[in-house]
Amino acid sequence: MKILVVGGVAGGASAAAKAARLDSKAEIIMFERGEYISFANCGLPYHIGNVIKQRDSLKVMTPEKFKGRTGIDVRIKQEIVSIDPDKHEATVKNNDSGETYTESYDKLILATGSSPFVPPLPGVDDPDVMTLWTIPDMDKIKERVDNGVKNAVVIGGGFIGLEVVENLVERGVKVTLVEMLPQVLPPLDPEMAAILEKELAGKGVDMRLDSQVSGIKRDGDKLAVEVKDGTAIETELVVMSIGVRPNSQLAKDAGLKVGERGGVQVNGKLETSNPDIYAVGDVIEVNDLVMEQPAMIPLAGPANRQGRIAANNIFGADEEYKGSLGTAICKIFELDAASVGASEKRLKQAGREYLKTYIVPQSHASYYPGAQPMYMKLLFEKSGNILGAQIVGRDGVDKRIDVIATAIRGGMTVFDLAELELAYAPPYGSAKDPVNYAGFVAGNIINGVSMPVYPDALPENSVIVDVREPDEIACGAFPESIDIPLGKLRDNLDKLPKDKVLVSTCKLGLRGYLAECYLREQGFDVRNLSGGYLVWQLFHADAAPVDPCCSASVAANHTESSEIKDIPVEATVEVDACGLQCPGPIVQVKQSLDAMNPGEVLKVTASDAGFAHDLPAWCASTGNKLLTINNDKGIITAMVCKGSAEMAAVSNDPVKKRTTIVLFSGDLDKAMAAFIIATGFASLGHEVSVFCTFWGLNVLRKDNPPPVKKDFLSKMFGMMMPRGAKKLALSKMHMMGCGTAMMKYVMDSKNVDSLPDLIGKARHMGVKLLACDMAMNVMGLSKEELLDDIESVGVANFAALAEKSGPTLFI
Numbered sequence: 001m002k003i004l005v006v007g008g009v010a011g012g013a014s015a016a017a018k019a020a021r022l023d024s025k026a027e028i029i030m031f032e033r034g035e036y037i038s039f040a041n042c043g044l045p046y047h048i049g050n051v052i053k054q055r056d057s058l059k060v061m062t063p064e065k066f067k068g069r070t071g072i073d074v075r076i077k078q079e080i081v082s083i084d085p086d087k088h089e090a091t092v093k094n095n096d097s098g099e100t101y102t103e104s105y106d107k108l109i110l111a112t113g114s115s116p117f118v119p120p121l122p123g124v125d126d127p128d129v130m131t132l133w134t135i136p137d138m139d140k141i142k143e144r145v146d147n148g149v150k151n152a153v154v155i156g157g158g159f160i161g162l163e164v165v166e167n168l169v170e171r172g173v174k175v176t177l178v179e180m181l182p183q184v185l186p187p188l189d190p191e192m193a194a195i196l197e198k199e200l201a202g203k204g205v206d207m208r209l210d211s212q213v214s215g216i217k218r219d220g221d222k223l224a225v226e227v228k229d230g231t232a233i234e235t236e237l238v239v240m241s242i243g244v245r246p247n248s249q250l251a252k253d254a255g256l257k258v259g260e261r262g263g264v265q266v267n268g269k270l271e272t273s274n275p276d277i278y279a280v281g282d283v284i285e286v287n288d289l290v291m292e293q294p295a296m297i298p299l300a301g302p303a304n305r306q307g308r309i310a311a312n313n314i315f316g317a318d319e320e321y322k323g324s325l326g327t328a329i330c331k332i333f334e335l336d337a338a339s340v341g342a343s344e345k346r347l348k349q350a351g352r353e354y355l356k357t358y359i360v361p362q363s364h365a366s367y368y369p370g371a372q373p374m375y376m377k378l379l380f381e382k383s384g385n386i387l388g389a390q391i392v393g394r395d396g397v398d399k400r401i402d403v404i405a406t407a408i409r410g411g412m413t414v415f416d417l418a419e420l421e422l423a424y425a426p427p428y429g430s431a432k433d434p435v436n437y438a439g440f441v442a443g444n445i446i447n448g449v450s451m452p453v454y455p456d457a458l459p460e461n462s463v464i465v466d467v468r469e470p471d472e473i474a475c476g477a478f479p480e481s482i483d484i485p486l487g488k489l490r491d492n493l494d495k496l497p498k499d500k501v502l503v504s505t506c507k508l509g510l511r512g513y514l515a516e517c518y519l520r521e522q523g524f525d526v527r528n529l530s531g532g533y534l535v536w537q538l539f540h541a542d543a544a545p546v547d548p549c550c551s552a553s554v555a556a557n558h559t560e561s562s563e564i565k566d567i568p569v570e571a572t573v574e575v576d577a578c579g580l581q582c583p584g585p586i587v588q589v590k591q592s593l594d595a596m597n598p599g600e601v602l603k604v605t606a607s608d609a610g611f612a613h614d615l616p617a618w619c620a621s622t623g624n625k626l627l628t629i630n631n632d633k634g635i636i637t638a639m640v641c642k643g644s645a646e647m648a649a650v651s652n653d654p655v656k657k658r659t660t661i662v663l664f665s666g667d668l669d670k671a672m673a674a675f676i677i678a679t680g681f682a683s684l685g686h687e688v689s690v691f692c693t694f695w696g697l698n699v700l701r702k703d704n705p706p707p708v709k710k711d712f713l714s715k716m717f718g719m720m721m722p723r724g725a726k727k728l729a730l731s732k733m734h735m736m737g738c739g740t741a742m743m744k745y746v747m748d749s750k751n752v753d754s755l756p757d758l759i760g761k762a763r764h765m766g767v768k769l770l771a772c773d774m775a776m777n778v779m780g781l782s783k784e785e786l787l788d789d790i791e792s793v794g795v796a797n798f799a800a801l802a803e804k805s806g807p808t809l810f811i
């Protein structure tokens with residue numbers, strides 16, 4: 001038997017090696033037009049990123065080693081340029097010499113793979129516009145990065161595009177990602193891809209979604225990537241990764257049947273339309289096992305398995321390649337994104353009926369350090385048949401997607417998922433594994449026990465009933481909802497409208513489901529918001545806070561996180577909330593802070609991954625200050641400075657415009673300016689605070705204060721300083737009081753308010769007057785001597801106010 005194998009990487013090398021194992025006497029020649037056989041193309045992006053340090057480790061096999069092990073005649077840089085099926089002959093071109101020769105065969109295996117698609121746009125032939133498919137492609141890109149390329153544009157946000165983005169960013173390259181679709185990673189549905197988009201944005205990737213490139217122009221040593229919206233992105237390097245096309249021209253020319261998508265058509269045995277020619281890998285059309293239609297699924301796993309099956313069948317087996325599910329996974333910085341089967345988009349396009357659920361379980365027992373939330377979306381039919389799944393998370397994603405892929409492949413239903421017995425110990429999973437849990441929820445939906453609704457399609461005349469604890473709601477709230485913690489629901493049924501559809505929800509969905517069951521029993525028309533607030537956030541980009549999977553945003557918001565040991569603050573109170581699940585750690589933080597004084601610092605450790613994302617939002621909305629937050633192998637350590645009631649009020653209304661004025665001066669003209677500005681901003685709707693310190697405190701003094709006991713120095717200060725707004729003098733031209741009197745006269749004649757009037761008006765308009773604690777102390781002033789209802793605050797309070805302000809003025 002003489003077998004020619006065309007293509008020497010995944011499918012070709014597998015087929016050739018298997019054939020050699022089945023019959024060592026067979027004459028097998030493997031042709032590879034490039035220089036390398038059996039190389040790890042999946043590892044190419046990681047060598048660019050220096051993650052895979054040794055270039056040679058990508059060469060899984062050298063031609064010599066392969067030949068030595070298998071006896072196969074490996075011919076590199078030799079390209080099959082035509083096949084004559086009638087004569088059973090192939091024409092080979094030696095790519096070094098250009099010479100051609102023919103080789104006969106009994107059986108031929110086509111494993112020519114696919115090539116990156118490069119659209120016919122102006123400028124794509126520029127040497128700095130590259131694709132990543134082979135080792136030489138990788139070398140070119142890596143060389144540019146090693147030589148210090150500062151910025152790059154990656155066109156295409158699919159699996160390979162995103163891997164390139166990550167590895168360029170890791171090498172310090174500023175990357176712009178241009179994607180024609182409104183989302184990255186098309187096998188995912190948009191709301192699941194949104195998690196990745198946040199991660200990418202958090203890592204500094206400039207994302208241009210919904211953007212189509214119209215051409216690339218060279219301008220000196222720079223390129224300009226022109227986008228159809230009229231913008232141009234200046235860059236030094238372009239990596240194009242917009243999909244692949246099967247290398248099927250050879251097959252077409254040989255008269256083999258090719259499908260609509262350009263893939264070579266094969267039967268279950270992987271025979272092409274000519275029974276002596278087999279085809280495997282990226283070049284063939286496969287049966288999409290879920291959609292039950294031909295599809296191009298260019299993945300390494302299927303290519304390798306198909307190679308084996310083709311070889312077995314050549315030697316008399318009757319093996320069938322039933323089809324592919326498209327099980328795929330990709331690392332995007334600290335996130336893993338995986339999918340199997342059909343997406344919701346595809347099911348909709350095909351007009352297929354489906355049910356779906358979202359869950360957000362932990363990767364392993366939440367009380368064991370390092371548990372991470374994962375977003376799971378499961379698509380299934382009323383019968384329980386599983387159609388697809390998508391998972392995004394930081395840990396345990398690969399295991400769950402593989403279990404679901406196995407279940408689909410084995411014809412299992414969602415009811416079987418619920419019953420699967422999966423390995424469990426706290427570091428690895430939960431007694432109810434995320435896969436079991438997905439099965440429970442899906443089963444409940446099918447059985448009508450739970451009636452889900454989704455954030456993008458809430459029922460008409462409905463109202464959200466949020467059963468989270470108040471402290472969780474402080475971490476991010478629905479725009480409109482009735483908020484009753486689950487534990488208080490029974491006592492508050494009278495607060496729920498009977499004439500509306502209630503949409504029960506919580507953070508992840510479980511308490512929302514419990515509320516759903518109870519409320520339905522009580523006669524309410526109720527649905528459950530699938531996936532709770534966390535999934536709702538995926539559909540509402542503007543929702544606060546960041547999603548719990550997005551490591552990048554935590555890093556971006558808390559760049560100081562790793563510096564915790566260097567921050568010169570000492571904790572007044574320490575709390576260990578490890579092992580507690582949400583909202584446990586937040587509740588502990590609240591209870592501890594409630595018992596502390598403003599300015600004191602709480603140190604908290606927790607193992608609930610969501611805490612790292614909840615705490616910043618909770619602090620922001622409660623007026624406490626998050627000093628540091630650090631995640632060390634799943635143990636989150638945070639330092640929180642207790643804020644004041646004043647700050648809590650400010651924080652609870654983040655959208656309000658604010659102005660803060662520091663009134664340091666005790667001069668009449670400067671104080672007037674301060675209050676004119678304060679009332680001006682107040683009239684624009686700003687929340688204005690005037691923080692009076694040092695000489696500025698005199699503005700707040702009463703004309704006739706009650707007698708106060710003072711030491712000698714305080715008495716002296718009190719006597720020397722002007723007592724109240726009426727007594728202030730001009731900063732210039734005071735002239736023993738004449739200048740000040742003249743100014744007051746002129747102001748009066750021109751209907752300008754006096755300072756006391758201005759202060760009164762300002763207070764009437766809601767301007768807050770704050771007295772500096774420290775300055776009062778220094779000057780020996782007590783609260784009774786100041787105007788009524790003046791709050792005395794410390795500088796930390798002022799700083800917190802200023803931080804939340806637009807303008808901050810020092811007068």
Ligand code: FAD
Nearest residue numbers: 007009010011033042079080112113281282298299300303
């Ligand atoms: P290939 O492996 O591409 O091999 C085809 C070979 O045929 C090529 O070397 C080509 O030079 C040769 N050839 C073509 N025409 C001729 C001819 N006329 N004569 C002689 N030789 C010829 N898949 C995954 O499942 N997971 C991943 O993580 C993953 N990551 C990837 C990352 C990158 C950067 C790339 C490029 C691909 C990745 N893939 C991944 C896809 C996977 O590598 C392919 O699906 C798989 O290699 C396809 O195998 P194949 O044998 O069909 O084609």
